[in-house]
Amino acid sequence: DQQVKQNSPSLSVQEGRISILNCDYTNSMFDYFLWYKKYPAEGPTFLISISSIKDKNEDGRFTVFLNKSAKHLSLHIVPSQPGDSAVYFCAPGIQGAQKLVFGQGTRLTINP
Amino acid sequence: DAGVIQSPRHEVTEMGQEVTLRCKPISGHNSLFWYRQTMMRGLELLIYFNNNVPIDDSGMPEDRFSAKMPNASFSTLKIQPSEPRDSAVYFCASSRRQGGETQYFGPGTRLLVL
Numbered sequence: 213d214q215q216v217k218q219n220s221p222s223l224s225v226q227e228g229r230i231s232i233l234n235c236d237y238t239n240s241m242f243d244y245f246l247w248y249k250k251y252p253a254e255g256p257t258f259l260i261s262i263s264s265i266k267d268k269n270e271d272g273r274f275t276v277f278l279n280k281s282a283k284h285l286s287l288h289i290v291p292s293q294p295g296d297s298a299v300y301f302c303a304p305g306i307q308g309a310q311k312l313v314f315g316q317g318t319r320l321t322i323n324p
Numbered sequence: 325d326a327g328v329i330q331s332p333r334h335e336v337t338e339m340g341q342e343v344t345l346r347c348k349p350i351s352g353h354n355s356l357f358w359y360r361q362t363m364m365r366g367l368e369l370l371i372y373f374n375n376n377v378p379i380d381d382s383g384m385p386e387d388r389f390s391a392k393m394p395n396a397s398f399s400t401l402k403i404q405p406s407e408p409r410d411s412a413v414y415f416c417a418s419s420r421r422q423g424g425e426t427q428y429f430g431p432g433t434r435l436l437v438l
Contacts, residue, residue, distance in 0.1 A: 258427070
């Protein structure tokens with residue numbers, strides 16, 4: 213039972229363009245959503261989050277959009293930079309329950 | 325500030341041997357999580373602790389796996405006996421229980437069981 217799906221295993225984007233990573237979920241109880249970034253041989257690092265009471269959260273080049281009715285969220289990176297090349301995980305959770313459910317990840321490659 | 329510390333970073337062992345993975349959470353964090361990452365199953369939660377007490381161990385695959393947290397600054401994940409299918413990267417993460425749900429991950433332990 214896959215509660216969280218990142219349907220694109222990989223994505224390749226030109227430097228300077230926009231990268232859009234998508235995430236779908238099935239559990240309507242999820243009320244906060246985190247994105248993590250992972251480089252090879254390192255642990256995931258927190259990138260940005262959004263609560264279910266919002267539909268957008270922005271932090272510099274990173275913006276996360278949440279569509280609760282569609283149970284869909286997306287991470288926009290603009291402009292994309294070579295250092296953004298990494299695996300990105302979507303990780304929803306339930307406030308107070310502490311457990312996060314991780315998607316399978318999307319490998320983003322930024323081409324110079 | 326030091327992040328989550330895990331040791332060893334790499335472990336190679338033979339089937340049947342005992343393996344112990346160690347984790348030191350971020351100071352002041354009172355929740356600790358153990359995850360396993362494999363190609364087939366992705367990143368899955370094994371167990372987590374609040375204030376050194378195990379809260380949910382439903383992700384622990386079987387009785388060969390055990391985890392302890394004897395104090396606020398140290399936790400272990402033990403596999404006994406180890407099997408080749410236990411080969412994976414094991415991550416430890418910590419968070420503050422109140423005031424935020426963000427988990428901060430250690431660098432992981434890459435385990436290979438031959």
